[in-house]
Amino acid sequence: MQAAVANGVDGIVAECGGSCVCATCHVYVEPERFGEVPPATEDELELLDGVKAERRHNSRLSCQIKAAPGLTGITVTIPECQT
């Protein structure tokens, strides 16, 4: 999320600035690499219940995905809407 927001990627709203309270930084993680991303906390799963766009099996809140060397090159897709 930080990377998307700092670089002004349209479609990542992140109203709460990464505090895991707003569900406006929803992304779809590329399915093949979904398992490489550390799992979501219960808080995040509960927020994902309320995302505006369709929730899919590979839905995540990007503020909860920390960039790490192991995730180099991973692709996430931005949903149609956040709010």
Added chain:
Amino acid sequence: MTNAGPHIVIVGAGQAGLQAAEALRSSSFDGQITLVGNEPHAPYHRPPLSKAWLTGELDAGQLTIRDTSVLVRKKIDFHPAVSVSAIDVDARTVLLGDGNRLNYTGLVLATGASPRPLPLSEGVGDAVRMLRSREDADQIAQGLKDCIQRGLPLVVIGGGFIGLEITASARKLGVPVTILEAAPRLLERALTCDMSRWYADLHSSRGAELIFDARIIKIAPSADGITEIHLNDGRSLQAGLVVAGIGVRPNDALARAAGIACDNGIVVDECGRTSNPDVVAAGDCTVRRLSDGTMLRLESVQNAVEQGRSAALALLGIEQPFLGTPWFWSDQYDKKLQIAGLSRGADAQAIRGDMAGNSFSVFHFRADRLIAVDSINAAKDHMVARQLIAGQISPTVEQVRDSSFNLATLRARPN
């Protein structure tokens, strides 16, 4: 700086101003955009200033919303550290503090709000701090460090969100805190009595001292950096740092001087339009006139983001009213409060979960209709609440109280 083509000037480079600028760029507008901010920084997140920024858990990069380079790439002409001294709506010009003049075809006012000054703090200089800007936060952070070094306490004046968040941050750092609240309870304007008590217990359990119905009669700073606060009941407190958080005032002076209608904020409609057809406004500086004539002031990130966009689009003649369910959050210690809707005028409450436990929500009803939900560590309740309130769907009190009942089954399917 005259330009023949369309030129939208945005006064205020906080969240609302930034959103307005980007909404213009994301839409059809290809004219000139000038974003003027009186602070020396690129747009940054304000909410962490009372939390992770104070405790040193965030770096400057994480605080920044958009790097200046992004603004350049989006052809947003950003002028930091520039104040605006006047607006001439007839000539359609903005007079800058540096003497320059900007001609505009459309103007966005996103001037924010300022902390309400403490009546007794006149003449005490820096002895009483307030928090709005990054500089304010840096000074408070330094004050907390000094408190730690000298073993002195922090005194917080005002038991509202800002004061309580600063309290939580200070307690995390090990600084003793006393909160002085003029009302008989915390967060009186925002929460129910039960919730106020819950927050009082929370802060007490983390070692903060709370004094209610506090009447300060004198604030006496001394040369050694210790400030003495005298209360009308004879008590006096010594503080290494005093921070006051007693509410904000919308920055509407520029608009008022320009003849734009203001009423404790720049009066806007649901699209951010002001009384002047060339001028829109967004964020903390505004007050919205609702369809029933009542006035609504929201001070939240959501309002800044959504109104910023609506207002910018309104200048282009695009109607995209901000009608979403208001929401707000506050992090204190490990407790996450999320508020959906507006609870004013509520006539009944029902609690879901256990207030003595880790997670619960207070559902507010007016005439059996759900109008607001305050959730503590209950993100699921909050998200469902936002959807239910937006869809005007009300659960029964029994459904709310029955934690085995899935409230999400009530919501209209998203289209």
